[in-house]
Each structure stands twice: as structure tokens, then as C-alpha cells.
Amino acid sequence: MNNELPPGLALQKVDERIMTLNVGPQHPGSGHMRIIVQIDGDFIVACDPDPGYVHRGEEKMAEYRNYITNIPHLERPVIHDSCNILYPYVLGVEELLGIEVPERAKYIRVIASELNRCVYTMYWLAIYGIFLGHSTMFMWPAGDRELLIDLLEKMTGARVTHAHFVPGGVRNDLPPNFEDVCLRQVNYFEKRIKEYAAIFYDNPILIARTANTGVLSRQDAIRLGTTGSVLRASGVDYDLRKKEPYDVYDELDVHSNVMKEGDSYARSKIPWLDMLESCNIIRQALQKMPKSGSVRVKLKPNPKGKGLDSVYKRVESGRGSLGCYIVSDGKPEPYRLKLSVGSFRNLIALPYLLKGEKLGNMPAVYWSLNYWPVEADR
Amino acid sequence: MSSDSDDELIETTSDVIPASTKASPTPEKEIELPKFEKGLADKIVEKFGTRIKVAFVKHDRIRIDVGRDDVKEVATFLRDVLNFDHAESVSGVDYPQDKEIEVVYHLGSYTDSSLSRQILVLATRAQREENPIPGNDATKLPSLREIFYSVEFHEREIFEMFGVYFQGHPDNRRLLLPEDWADLPPLRKDFAIKGR
Numbered sequence: 001m002n003n004e005l006p007p008g009l010a011l012q013k014v015d016e017r018i019m020t021l022n023v024g025p026q027h028p029g030s031g032h033m034r035i036i037v038q039i040d041g042d043f044i045v046a047c048d049p050d051p052g053y054v055h056r057g058e059e060k061m062a063e064y065r066n067y068i069t070n071i072p073h074l075e076r077p078v079i080h081d082s083c084n085i086l087y088p089y090v091l092g093v094e095e096l097l098g099i100e101v102p103e104r105a106k107y108i109r110v111i112a113s114e115l116n117r118c119v120y121t122m123y124w125l126a127i128y129g130i131f132l133g134h135s136t137m138f139m140w141p142a143g144d145r146e147l148l149i150d151l152l153e154k155m156t157g158a159r160v161t162h163a164h165f166v167p168g169g170v171r172n173d174l175p176p177n178f179e180d181v182c183l184r185q186v187n188y189f190e191k192r193i194k195e196y197a198a199i200f201y202d203n204p205i206l207i208a209r210t211a212n213t214g215v216l217s218r219q220d221a222i223r224l225g226t227t228g229s230v231l232r233a234s235g236v237d238y239d240l241r242k243k244e245p246y247d248v249y250d251e252l253d254v255h256s257n258v259m260k261e262g263d264s265y266a267r268s269k270i271p272w273l274d275m276l277e278s279c280n281i282i283r284q285a286l287q288k289m290p291k292s293g294s295v296r297v298k299l300k301p302n303p304k305g306k307g308l309d310s311v312y313k314r315v316e317s318g319r320g321s322l323g324c325y326i327v328s329d330g331k332p333e334p335y336r337l338k339l340s341v342g343s344f345r346n347l348i349a350l351p352y353l354l355k356g357e358k359l360g361n362m363p364a365v366y367w368s369l370n371y372w373p374v375e376a377d378r
Numbered sequence: 379m380s381s382d383s384d385d386e387l388i389e390t391t392s393d394v395i396p397a398s399t400k401a402s403p404t405p406e407k408e409i410e411l412p413k414f415e416k417g418l419a420d421k422i423v424e425k426f427g428t429r430i431k432v433a434f435v436k437h438d439r440i441r442i443d444v445g446r447d448d449v450k451e452v453a454t455f456l457r458d459v460l461n462f463d464h465a466e467s468v469s470g471v472d473y474p475q476d477k478e479i480e481v482v483y484h485l486g487s488y489t490d491s492s493l494s495r496q497i498l499v500l501a502t503r504a505q506r507e508e509n510p511i512p513g514n515d516a517t518k519l520p521s522l523r524e525i526f527y528s529v530e531f532h533e534r535e536i537f538e539m540f541g542v543y544f545q546g547h548p549d550n551r552r553l554l555l556p557e558d559w560a561d562l563p564p565l566r567k568d569f570a571i572k573g574r
Contacts, residue, residue, distance in 0.1 A: 222464060
């Protein structure tokens, strides 16, 4: 190693047998991140993920903006799941400021966050399809997610960057007749995604491609601190909507999907099962939601916390547990804001899973980690 | 515009619920600490006594402040005796006025179902240097990677963002920043964003 150069630029020792291959950082092969793999023939002997190509400094930016103006930029790391990435932040600010949220707003949040989870998962599934060379599986989810995007557009006014959750509730009340439209669309959506079983999940080619590749044992899933679908595909029943219910999840009947295999197939199937479960949750929430009432507590301008305080809130996002640690020093801006995102936490499993795997299986393993590069980089 | 006068002005309107009056501040002593969390905190105090400080005990959250020499021992105890098995998040917080950088581990448990709601916050502080030379100055902490494998990437991120070197970490390389980044560690308070 040459110590004069910065670590990433240092010259590597060349082995005649081992070849070093840079995968990425171009989309869509690796999705704005680089995976440095060392291969021996067709087999991966070592893998070094190199994220950071889409690092935007969200945490630093948050220190310069107050609790309200932080909302639109904090959802940028994962715009397809923007309600869920704002959720822990908003819950945290509410605890810091001591705000009680109206009941109807809590239900609206649950509906929005479940719709968003489906929108994100459909996008993820579309890319998983194209990663495996299954172009129909790219077209179908990309088309069907428009159903839910339309719903969210009616609800929030924006197609993807909703900025709908605010401390104290949600920005707007539901439009008239939303419940009926939502119920109809969600029922149709559920019928559509059930068809994916025949074309994708029961497809022998997909099973041959993903079953028994990248197996993560239960013990390792826990030790590596993975989360979300990766964890639940390895047989650990841990879904924050059940384990630490936030807002009104404790009043809803939530079923968490667990599989024992821990391979790429299980990791790709859990998000799909979660979408079916989301449809159930949305139907329950529509039924139980108070039909009228306030959806937002008005705040004073420049709301601030009471002196030195900190709060850590977490929610179950499309990619697993999403935590937000806010340190307040009594000013209108957070003193420090940290997003602990599922993508970043699951990335640690990648070198572990790819070791000994064939190079051709890399896309199947990598994307099954439910990894969103932009979110991991923040 | 001064924000204080705005507050008074707005508070008189009817549709505002002032946050400060809603959460009526009760005197410290009357707050009853949640039982389960109190029990956990007591176990830790019983073992380590004055070497640690319990900063708060809230519902589902306990925070413990530890000196940098004891952090490994406390973390081992948390893992082996109290069954915390992974780190959810590791954050750095810069305190230039104290000349210290705080590193905060949020620990959780998947295996122990009684702990599934709990997050144990383990905080320790490293000495802060005015002119940092990341890796080669006094800003160092023992790494918890041997104890909680899941902190590996989190600690790498803190090394580049705050310049805290983790002793015993096998891989103290850059993670998110460019390889040729030659400025201050960017999440320190003295690294200012242009135009702000």
C-alpha cells in the first residue's frame, strides 16, 4: 500500500489469479453506488461496497433549517417513500415540542404511509425484474403503481414528493369522496399484485435464479443488525408496526410476514407479501377513521424545543426500521439530526452474502437487500 | 422580526393550541419512572456504580453516559447480560464549547421479546481538537465493532464525518465522502455551509 495517496486512490497489489472489477457507479447495474468485487474465475472472493456517490449532506442541511422548513428536503433521499422517511422525524419533533396529534390525522398518516410503502415497493420490484432480465416484471409494477400515485396525488397534491406529514398532523384534509375512491383503487391494486405470483414468484426460472443464493442465516441477520424485509426473510419476526406501534397501528390488526429461508427468493417475496398486508391495513384504517375532525394542530411560528433534549423515534419503512435521532438545544433548528436508514443498515450484509457467490448472481443478491442507494447516502 | 413578539401575537388567536401549556410541566420528583425501564437501569447501576451516569429513563428509552475507558466493558455487559444484540444507529454530536465530540449508540434487541420496544442509548465522549488531523490526533475512541458487529459502517461514517478514530476497528476508511476530501470533517460545527 502506498501511504502517500488517500486510501481510496492507493495502488492495490495485483494478484495474477484474482481480478478486481468495479461494478458501478452507473445506474441501473448498481444504482449510483459502486461495488468493488474481486473475482476468481466466476466466483466472488471479496466484495467492498463503496456508497457515497449520491451523498447530499441531508443531516448537515437540517442543522441550518427550522423544524418546519426541514420537511421538504428530508424526504429527498427516498422520494418514492417520502411519507415514511418523514414519519420518524415528525414523530420526534412532536415529542420534542409536546404536541398531541388529532385522531383523524393519525389515520390519514397510516393510510398515506401504507400507500407510500406500496409505491416504493412497486418501484423496487420493477427494478428487481429488470435486474433479472424479466422485462414484464418491469412494466407491470411500473404501470400499476400509477394507481396509488394517483391516490396520493389526490390526497397530497404531489405525485411523489408529498411533504404531507407535518409536526401536528398532516398538511391537508382528505379530498371529498376520497374514501370510496381509495377503497376501490386499493381493491383493484390488490387483485393486480396477486397476479404477480403466477408470472414472477411461482416462475421456475426466478426460483432457480434466486433460491439458495445469498443465504443469510437467522443468527447472522441478527448479528449484522439487518432490518426490515432482510431480517424477516431470515426468520426473525420483527416489524415495528407490531413491536413498537406508533400512531394508531396498535388499533389495527397488523400481520408481519416472516420466511425462514433467508435467501434472495425470500427477501424478494417479503416486500410483495407486505404490499398485500398494506392493502389490509388501508382497508381497516379507512373503516376506523373518524369521519370528520381536525387534521392538524396549528403551531407557533418557529417552534422550538425546551432546552437541551434528545429524542429517537423509529418507524417501519419500505426498507425496514427508519430511525431519526434529533438533538435539540432549545433553538428553532435541530442541533443535530441523524437519520438511521434501513438501506444503510442492510448494506453491511452485502460483502458477507456475496462472498463465494457467482458473479452472475450479484444483481439478484444485491437488489434483494431492498437497498436504495440515495437513502443510504443521505 | 423577533420571534418572541410573534409568539405572543399568535397565541391570542383561537385556533392555536400553545405547545408549552399543553404539556404541563410537572415537578421532577413527581414523575413516576416507567417500571421496566427503571429495572433495567438499576441493573446497570448495580453493576457499574458511579462509573456510569443514567441520563434519563423514559418510556422505551434509557440513556447511559459512559467514560471512554469503560465503554467496551459496559457494552459487553449490555450484550451478554441484558441481551441487547445489535446497534440501530450510531451518531456523532459535536460540542465545540465542551471541546468534546459525543458518540451515541442506539442499541436494540431482536432476540429478547421483552426488549423489542426498548432502545438503550449508550453515549460516550471523545476529546475534540481545534485543528483535526483525522486518525492522527487525540480524537480517539475504542471501537465497539468486536462487541456489536453491526456498528462497522456506522463507525466508518463517524470517522469521516467527525474525525473520531475508532481504535480496534479493522477498516477505518472513508465511506461516503470522496477519497480526496481534504477539508474539515463536514459534520463538525465549524464546517460551515456556504451562504448560511
